[in-house]
Amino acid sequence: MLGVYVHIPFCLAKCHYCDFHSLVADAELVGNYLTAMAREIDYWARKVQPQLCTSLYVGGGTPTILSPQQLRWIIERLIEGFRFQPQFEFTVEANPGTITAEKLEVLAQLGVNRISLGCQAFQNHLLQCIGRVHDVQDIYKGVALIRAAGIQNFNLDLIYALPTQTMDEWQASLQYATELHPTHLSCYSLILEEDTPFFDAYQRGDLILPSEETEAEMFAFTQEFLTRAGYRHYEISNFALPQRESRHNLNYWYNEPYIGIGSGAHGYYSNVRYSNTQNLQQYISTWIDRGQPLYAYQEEINTDRAMDDTMMLGLRLIDGVSDARFQERFHCSYYDVYPQEIKRLIAQGLLEDKGGSICLTKQGIFLGNQVFSAFIR
Amino acid sequence: MIQKLWRKRESTMDLTKIRNFCIIAHIDHGKSTLADRILEATGTVTKRELTEQILDSMDLERERGITIKLTAVRLNYHAQDGNDYVLNLIDTPGHVDFSYEVSRSLAACEGALLVIDATQGIEAQTLANLYLALENDLEIIPVINKIDLPSADPERVKRELEEVIGIDSSEAILASAKTGEGIMEILEAIVQRIPAPKGDPDAPLQALIFDSHYDSYRGAIAYVRVVNGTIKVGDKIQMMSSQRVFEVTELDIMRPTMTPVTMLSPGEVGCVIASMKDVKDTRVGDTITHAQRPASQPLPGYVPAKPMVYCGLYPVDNEQFGELRDALEKLQLNDAALTFEAETSAALGFGFRCGFLGLLHMEIIQERIEREFNLNIIATAPSVVYRILLTDDTELYIDNPAKFPPVQRIAYIEEPFVTATIIVPEQFVGAVMELCQERRGTFKNLEYITADRARVEYVIPLSEILMDFFDKLKSRTKGYASLDYEFTGYQESDLVKLDILLNGKPVDALSCIVHRERAYSRGRSLVEKLKEVIPRQQFEVPIQAAIGQKVIARETVRALRKDVLAKCYGGDVSRKRKLLEKQKEGKKRMKSLGSVEVPQEAFLAILEVE
Numbered sequence: 007m008l009g010v011y012v013h014i015p016f017c018l019a020k021c022h023y024c025d026f027h028s029l030v031a032d033a034e035l036v037g038n039y040l041t042a043m044a045r046e047i048d049y050w051a052r053k054v055q056p057q058l059c060t061s062l063y064v065g066g067g068t069p070t071i072l073s074p075q076q077l078r079w080i081i082e083r084l085i086e087g088f089r090f091q092p093q094f095e096f097t098v099e100a101n102p103g104t105i106t107a108e109k110l111e112v113l114a115q116l117g118v119n120r121i122s123l124g125c126q127a128f129q130n131h132l133l134q135c136i137g138r139v140h141d142v143q144d145i146y147k148g149v150a151l152i153r154a155a156g157i158q159n160f161n162l163d164l165i166y167a168l169p170t171q172t173m174d175e176w177q178a179s180l181q182y183a184t185e186l187h188p189t190h191l192s193c194y195s196l197i198l199e200e201d202t203p204f205f206d207a208y209q210r211g212d213l214i215l216p217s218e219e220t221e222a223e224m225f226a227f228t229q230e231f232l233t234r235a236g237y238r239h240y241e242i243s244n245f246a247l248p249q250r251e252s253r254h255n256l257n258y259w260y261n262e263p264y265i266g267i268g269s270g271a272h273g274y275y276s277n278v279r280y281s282n283t284q285n286l287q288q289y290i291s292t293w294i295d296r297g298q299p300l301y302a303y304q305e306e307i308n309t310d311r312a313m314d315d316t317m318m319l320g321l322r323l324i325d326g327v328s329d330a331r332f333q334e335r336f337h338c339s340y341y342d343v344y345p346q347e348i349k350r351l352i353a354q355g356l357l358e359d360k361g362g363s364i365c366l367t368k369q370g371i372f373l374g375n376q377v378f379s380a381f382i383r
Numbered sequence: 384m385i386q387k388l389w390r391k392r393e394s395t396m397d398l399t400k401i402r403n404f405c406i407i408a409h410i411d412h413g414k415s416t417l418a419d420r421i422l423e424a425t426g427t428v429t430k431r432e433l434t435e436q437i438l439d440s441m442d443l444e445r446e447r448g449i450t451i452k453l454t455a456v457r458l459n460y461h462a463q464d465g466n467d468y469v470l471n472l473i474d475t476p477g478h479v480d481f482s483y484e485v486s487r488s489l490a491a492c493e494g495a496l497l498v499i500d501a502t503q504g505i506e507a508q509t510l511a512n513l514y515l516a517l518e519n520d521l522e523i524i525p526v527i528n529k530i531d532l533p534s535a536d537p538e539r540v541k542r543e544l545e546e547v548i549g550i551d552s553s554e555a556i557l558a559s560a561k562t563g564e565g566i567m568e569i570l571e572a573i574v575q576r577i578p579a580p581k582g583d584p585d586a587p588l589q590a591l592i593f594d595s596h597y598d599s600y601r602g603a604i605a606y607v608r609v610v611n612g613t614i615k616v617g618d619k620i621q622m623m624s625s626q627r628v629f630e631v632t633e634l635d636i637m638r639p640t641m642t643p644v645t646m647l648s649p650g651e652v653g654c655v656i657a658s659m660k661d662v663k664d665t666r667v668g669d670t671i672t673h674a675q676r677p678a679s680q681p682l683p684g685y686v687p688a689k690p691m692v693y694c695g696l697y698p699v700d701n702e703q704f705g706e707l708r709d710a711l712e713k714l715q716l717n718d719a720a721l722t723f724e725a726e727t728s729a730a731l732g733f734g735f736r737c738g739f740l741g742l743l744h745m746e747i748i749q750e751r752i753e754r755e756f757n758l759n760i761i762a763t764a765p766s767v768v769y770r771i772l773l774t775d776d777t778e779l780y781i782d783n784p785a786k787f788p789p790v791q792r793i794a795y796i797e798e799p800f801v802t803a804t805i806i807v808p809e810q811f812v813g814a815v816m817e818l819c820q821e822r823r824g825t826f827k828n829l830e831y832i833t834a835d836r837a838r839v840e841y842v843i844p845l846s847e848i849l850m851d852f853f854d855k856l857k858s859r860t861k862g863y864a865s866l867d868y869e870f871t872g873y874q875e876s877d878l879v880k881l882d883i884l885l886n887g888k889p890v891d892a893l894s895c896i897v898h899r900e901r902a903y904s905r906g907r908s909l910v911e912k913l914k915e916v917i918p919r920q921q922f923e924v925p926i927q928a929a930i931g932q933k934v935i936a937r938e939t940v941r942a943l944r945k946d947v948l949a950k951c952y953g954g955d956v957s958r959k960r961k962l963l964e965k966q967k968e969g970k971k972r973m974k975s976l977g978s979v980e981v982p983q984e985a986f987l988a989i990l991e992v993e
Contacts, residue, residue, distance in 0.1 A: 218945055242948075243950060314960075369921070372944060373943060373946045374947030375963060375966055379963040
């Protein structure tokens with residue numbers, strides 16, 4: 007398995023909770039960026055050949071901020087550069103405020119078969135509060151456009167534990183979201199990241215967040231509600247109709263390699279984890295002038311580390327980590343590597359052995375960090 | 384030239400040309416700057432060397448984590464009377480924990496410079512050390528320092544000198560260690576006013592150990608002042624308290640670097656190296672004599688160092704017990720006052736009960752164990768030594784609340800009391816008295832040393848001083864109060880043992896001894912504090928305070944409901960890993976008590992609650 011992630015670091019405006027690498031766009035900069043990225047695509051495509059890639063994911067930022075022409079141009083570079091498996095999953099992230107029929111048509115034409123739509127909430131006051139550029143009406147329009155373009159496989163992103171958000175509001179969001187019949191739902195709890203407006207407001211005491219209890223209740227409700235609606239809870243924050251799990255993301259959780267393209271993108275290839283420089287000007291100039299990557303960070307992943315990562319990521323999946331799969335990769339059982347940790351976590355009721363695989367218990371799903379951190383050596 | 388004078392000499396030194404002195408000063412009143420100026424003025428070191436030397440020693444401190452002190456320095460001074468004098472400047476520690484060490488340093492001198500900050504006036508510590516100096520019959524030379532500062536008020540300090548100490552203020556020298564003003568006057572005063580040492584070079588050897596330290600190459604080094612007789616390289620010497628015999632391999636004087644000499648005669652100050660394994664062989668206050676021709680009496684005043692404060696030290700990781708013992712053994716090499724013995728705690732496992740001279744001493748040791756030996760330790764709250772009389776008339780000394788006998792076996796309990804002397808500007812007298820009352824103090828004396836400064840004396844249980852008394856004192860007096868205390872003896876108190884239960888199980892390491900009247904309020908604030916410091920766990924954790932079987936306060940740490948990273952940002956696995964590593968690191972510093980994870984702070988919570 008080999009995923010390809012492409013990062014479009016532009017937005018119309020930055021959301022208050024976002025510490026993701028993104029900038030407010032400017033026409034010339036975007037043009038130069040795409041040119042630089044085409045160089046990087048060539049670079050990796052040559053490296054990876056003749057291996058087949060299994061998924062392609064264009065994320066951001068806001069990929070749909072690009073014009074139809076720009077979208078076409080960069081996607082053509084990707085399709086021509088890399089070789090993909092037949093029927094590979096091809097996702098593009100979309101913002102309800104920036105998608106148009108024309109853009110979606112271009113995407114569908116070029117083989118995009120999955121859209122991830124950032125809805126976040128179904129209450130205008132909450133959308134405003136978190137700094138989104140769209141309103142609830144845009145979500146409905148967006149979904150209609152996606153369907154009109156013939157793309158049936160789409161995900162809706164939702165966030166809970168937002169400032170001032172009530173349980174009722176969250177329940178309503180889930181209700182409205184499922185009424186749109188997405189194939190997949192990602193429900194994230196709000197995380198305060200440093201260097202975001204929310205973090206600063208919280209530090210000043212100006213941000214009222216739901217309590218840990220409310221957050222836990224919201225999470226519990228989400229699991230119950232979506233399961234009843236026919237979605238399978240397959241990862242801590244992700245729910246899907248049968249066979250509609252995100253293959254690109256599963257690849258991360260299986261700790262398999264992926265190429266990251268674009269400024270600030272992360273990759274994991276031939277036992278090295280890397281991230282590209284976040285400095286857009288530097289990213290552009292190194293690729294255009296020298297045709298070389300400029301990494302912000304690079305780290306060789308040895309076997310021990312790869313084992314740890316496999317556990318820490320794999321246990322996010324509700325099915326857990328298969329010992330057979332672990333043995334196939336590392337030639338030993340995880341019971342040989344983490345005997346005490348597994349024993350303790352099982353005794354604590356956080357982990358459960360399903361015979362052939364270990365996975366989080368119901369309580370473990372809520373307290374995942376307690377489990378993941380045990381596998382870090 | 385000096386080598387010619389001292390190194391090859393076979394005769395004893397002319398006593399009349401020796402002056403031994405020390406400097407008594409409150410922290411920040413300019414002792415070290417003054418010492419530096421004296422070293423410069425006598426040409427002992429140049430300004431350049433002084434800087435280098437200070438820098439070097441700081442590097443060394445950083446690298447090896449040892450505290451280097453200028454224990455004693457020999458200065459050569461050509462006085463106005465035309466004679467050359469040898470001046471020995473003996474350093475004294477500045478903290479109340481080490482007052483015994485101070486008294487021994489003072490015993491090695493005939494005079495003292497009493498340095499007082501012209502902007503601050505006399506402080507409690509200065510006074511305490513001054514009294515020690517007077518007890519040792521030292522000639523006092525008052526030096527009013529920092530007169531260059533605009534806020535200097537030398538006239539007020541002079542009044543304090545006359546009124547508090549009864550020193551003729553006309554004897555005071557006005558100086559500024561910063562500008563160098565008054566330094567020559569000080570040197571002349573040392574020669575003229577401080578008496579020359581007395582001593583008989585032919586009498587049996589009596590040399591007073593006033594300091595010692597451990598050197599990994601040479602073993603324990605004793606800093607001595609020879610009182611009678613002479614000591615030579617190759618001599619067989621005997622420690623009068625332990626009777627142990629050693630052969631002198633090296634004698635040095637500090638100029639200020641160690642310079643070997645062949646002998647030391649009466650009045651001289653130097654150090655003795657004699658293959659002594661650790662500083663237990665060179666107890667401060669002990670007398671060195673000759674094995675063949677011992678003195679009939681040791682010099683007066685030797686008291687073996689006696690710990691006043693105890694606490695349990697436990698490795699967070701039980702497997703590091705051996706490493707902790709090694710660390711304590713290494714520290715003890717250089718610190719005869721540190722005592723330890725193995726103990727077990729039901730809650731904390733295997734560890735050591737350690738004895739210290741005082742709180743500062745305790746903090747220094749704890750910090751050195753963590754920093755220099757890289758061990759994570761848990762320190763239990765400090766305890767004094769309680770004297771308990773049992774109903775069957777046996778007497779017990781208990782330094783660990785966990786070891787208290789059952790209530791029905793106790794006839795009565797006594798605890799150590801100290802006389803606390805606090806010097807404070809008059810507007811804070813009320814605040815100080817209030818604090819002392821809160822801490823079960825008994826008023827003893829209040830005296831205005833000048834119109835605007837007072838000396839307050841209270842008799843207070845030592846255990847109350849251990850509970851952040853000093854911090855409270857500082858904060859309630861805007862930092863103006865200075866404190867000194869002296870052990871006065873044991874007195875009966877109405878004390879009870881307060882137990883803390885986590886998840887229904889008593890945690891022996893959290894037990895404390897409190898006055899009955901305060902048991903309820905302390906129990907309450909203790910469980911509240913513990914609720915703050917104990918993180919949420921997988922289960923609800925009840926925290927209870929109890930006296931015997933009776934629960935007097937209860938709080939609950941609610942269960943952890945949700946702790947999981949929601950999102951793996953665009954494949955940023957390294958960052959996620961770092962977050963989890965941080966979480967795991969935090970856990971490492973916690974101790975598992977049954978199924979409850981307790982951070983180190985919890986064990987010190989006892990100290991921080993009112």
